[in-house]
Amino acid sequence: MNTLFLSAAAPDTALVAADILKNGGLVAIPTETVYGLGANGLDEEAVAKIFIAKGRPQDNPLILHISGPEQIELFCHHIPQKAYDLAEKFWPGPLTMVLPARDTVPKRTTGGLSTVAVRCPDCDVTREIIRLAGVPVAAPSANISGKPSTTTAAHVRHDHDGRIAAIVDGGACRVGVESTIVDLTEERPRLLRPGGITPEQLLEVLGDL
Ligand code: AMP
Numbered sequence: 001m002n003t004l005f006l007s008a009a010a011p012d013t014a015l016v017a018a019d020i021l022k023n024g025g026l027v028a029i030p031t032e033t034v035y036g037l038g039a040n041g042l043d044e045e046a047v048a049k050i051f052i053a054k055g056r057p058q059d060n061p062l063i064l065h066i067s068g069p070e071q072i073e074l075f076c077h078h079i080p081q082k083a084y085d086l087a088e089k090f091w092p093g094p095l096t097m098v099l100p101a102r103d104t105v106p107k108r109t110t111g112g113l114s115t116v117a118v119r120c121p122d123c124d125v126t127r128e129i130i131r132l133a134g135v136p137v138a139a140p141s142a143n144i145s146g147k148p149s150t151t152t153a154a155h156v157r158h159d160h161d162g163r164i165a166a167i168v169d170g171g172a173c174r175v176g177v178e179s180t181i182v183d184l185t186e187e188r189p190r191l192l193r194p195g196g197i198t199p200e201q202l203l204e205v206l207g208d209l
């Protein structure tokens, strides 16, 4: 496969990347945390390619990247007010929320779980790609499983050149560490993974964690 290298600054990059995603291909996308390896999160066959390219175990769930809080209810249900409060304060940004998944989200994306992780990345080109694709983009960190997360396009190229359809170069990731993950499926919010948003910041909104 001939991997396309697309600069985030080029005018047709978002359109080209969105087209690839709509057609079931893989695109490495920049975010403020780390580079993601993206596919149409609603297309099981496309999502399967992520697991193969990364060598990722099938039961390790993916994060669904969405273009804003208004998309949460398309893919989640039983959404507590806390989720909207967190989105209002930290999105777009390095916070991922785990919520009950709607049936529209394939089990392949959730690693077989009935919940799904959602996040709105703070990266203009990537949100534009998601909007133009018209689908949520399932994306784990772009590194090969077991290796450090990728924070530059060159690093992604090293791992995936010739193995995925395209890499969008948005420069070095500003935050450089993974998103914080908070589980909102139960009464009391749970911190599942530390990351770009601190527990103290979360507590300002949640009151309990
Ligand atoms: P990565 O993007 O490579 O950091 O991987 C995403 C991580 O998000 C997974 O390894 C899980 O730790 C977490 N995650 C994704 N979906 C869920 C979920 N439904 N429930 C709990 N954790 C999740």
Ligand code: MG
Residues within 6 Å of the ligand: 140, 141, 149
């Ligand atoms: Mg990872």
